[in-house]
Amino acid sequence: MNMSTGAGLAERAARVAAVAEAHADDVDAKGRFPKEAVDAMRAERLLSIQISPGLGGEGASISDIAELCSLIGQACAASAMVFAMHQIKASSLVSHGEDADWHRAFMRRISDEQLLLASATTEGGIGGNLRNSICAIAVEGDRCRLEKDATVISYGAYADAILITSRSHPDAASTDQVMTVFTRDQYTLERTHVWDTLGMRGTCSDGYLFKGEAPATQILPKPFAEIAAQSMLATSHLLWSAVWYGIAVNAVARAQAFVRAAARRSPGQTPPGALRLAEASSLLQMLKSNVVEGLREFEAAKADPDRLSSMGFAVAMNNLKIGSSETILTIINHAMLICGIMGYKNGTPFSLGRHLRDAHSAQLMISNDRILGNTSNLLLVHKQDTSLVG
Amino acid sequence: MKQKIRELLAKHGGLPVAVDQVADNADLYAAGMSSFASVQIMLAIEEAFDLEFPDSLLNRKSFQSIDAIAKTVEGLTGSAEAAE
Incomplete structure (x- = not known):
């Protein structure tokens, strides 16, 4: 580019x-x-x-x-x-x-x-592990049919197509999955769960009973295991982290505007929030470095399927997600301390309630505990990278 | 060696099917081996063959099948006859 x-x-x-x-x-x-x-x-x-x-x-x-x-x-x-x-x-x-x-x-x-493409990887009964499916796609002749209890399909009602995971055939193991594209005219959605949440309210991630039928050629030709390892998990952690960075940047910008307004009112005196702002600025820089390094790792690995499916890469992406999802909460809390009641209140130029509520989703979109569990398992054999610049 | 690998797979692989029904070249992940189980297998192999996998071999391909595991281990022990 x-x-x-x-x-x-x-x-x-x-x-x-x-x-x-x-x-x-x-x-x-x-x-x-x-x-x-x-x-x-x-x-x-x-x-x-x-x-x-x-x-x-x-x-x-x-x-x-x-x-x-x-x-x-x-x-x-x-x-x-x-x-x-x-x-x-x-x-x-x-x-x-x-x-x-x-x-x-x-x-x-x-x-x-x-x-607009949506995703249906979550399913009732799999306990949040998207690398397992209960539902299976049935291929008959040149047609495929799928029914899935999808407990979350973000903006499902507004999408033009849904990419949906399932077992690759009715006798397949739960981890033997494929991903299939269904276009809007090829499926029905019956709403089963309503997305009324603390934050990220506009993603409208309702749950649905999905029923679709389409030409079998719409099944992606690679196993979902490869798609997950080589593009989906990494791009999820990277792009989510980029969104979260955006939330944190705006929170810090509001806090800085608050501090600068106070400083202009009382020249010669450092406003009380200024020190916290300096701390928030440092945390923000660390968050940015985390995301930028993750992007660099992905760009370097993307031409090499072995590298993309390596443990070292998985650990790096897991660490990125844990680091950015936790740090944004600290940063936004700092911003809240700086702006005080003006940050806590809705409808002021310094309001931070939406930021804080939206940011709380970060630890839960693929639970951090699950990710830490996965990393802790990988670290039983993978040795921590000890280089600095690599 | 493949016999030993099969024993370790039976003990730690957590496969939903019996290991003797899995061909040497069959994809173990497709057969139901989880990421957690694959690490347990790696640890068991390190212990059984007294070796350590370098990070460059810690990828999906190295442990995809019984054949692939045997090849990975052979590469580290340098003993082709051990594969018999």
């Missing part, structure tokens, strides 16, 4: 962010889908940026996309999370569907029609 394209992307994302910001409080208060922001993403053709130019996209890198997640996240975390989740699904297609005719044609459709 050259600089001029990158700059163009940032300008387009800034226009989306302005729309997202204007509706962020309403989206949050009503727990409604951020339609205006997603329409703006379509208008700016941001939904196809990751797809290769040959299929109508722009071949944007993961770092480009992370920057956009952060930019939109500074305005409205729910809009940014919808954008991030769409891009995570797009990465599965870009990384694992380039060789399949149907998926290539579908990527062209995403570019032409700016289709």
Whole structure:
């Protein structure tokens, strides 16, 4: 990606962010889908940026996309999370569907029609482990059929297509999974759970009973184990972290505005919040380094499937997720201490309630305890990287 | 060696099927080996063959099948005859 394209992307994302910001409080208060922001993403053709130019996209890198997640996240975390989740699904297609005719044609459709992709990996009864499925896809002749008790499908009701996991056939082991694309006209959703939550309210992550039927060619040709290891888990942790960074950046910006306003009112005196702001600035820098290093690792590993499926890479991505999801809460709490009641109250220029509530989802989107458990297992054999610059 | 690997798989692999029904070249992950179990297998192999896997070999491919595990271990012990 050259600089001029990158700059163009940032300008387009800034226009989306302005729309997202204007509706962020309403989206949050009503727990409604951020339609205006997603329409703006379509208008700016941001939904196809990751797809290769040959299929109508722009071949944007993961770092480009992370920057956009952060930019939109500074305005409205729910809009940014919808954008991030769409891009995570797009990465599965870009990384694992380039060789399949149907998926290539579908990527062209995403570019032409700016289709919004959703994900259905969670299932009732699997205890949150997306690398297990109970439901199985049934292939008969050239058709496939799937029914899934999907306890969470973020913006499922608003998506143009859903990428959904299942066992690869009715006799397959629970970890022998595939991922299939179903377009809106090929499935029905019956709502089973309502998303009424503390934060990230605009993602509208309701639960549904999914029933779909489609040509069997829509099953992605690679095992889901590979898709998860090589694109989905890493891009999830990277792009989520970018959204969270955006929330934290905006919280610190509000806190800094508060401190500067106080400093201007009383020249010669350092405002009481100034020291906390310095601490928050340091934490923010650490968070940024964490995300940037994760992006660098992914860019370096992405051409090498062995590296992508290595333990060292899994540990690095797990650590990224743990680090960023925990640090944002500390940062936003600092911002709250700085802004005081003006931060605690809704409807002020320094309000931080939405930031804090949205940020609390970070530890739970794939539970940090599960991730730490996974890392602790890997560290029984994987030796910690001892290099500094690598 | 493959017999020994099969013994360790039976004990630590947590496979939903009997190990003698798994072919040497079958994908163990597809057969139901979890990430947790794969680490337990690695530890058991390190102990049984008195070796240590370098980080460069700690990837999915090295432990994908009984054949792959045998090859990984052979590469470390340098003893082709041990594979018999």
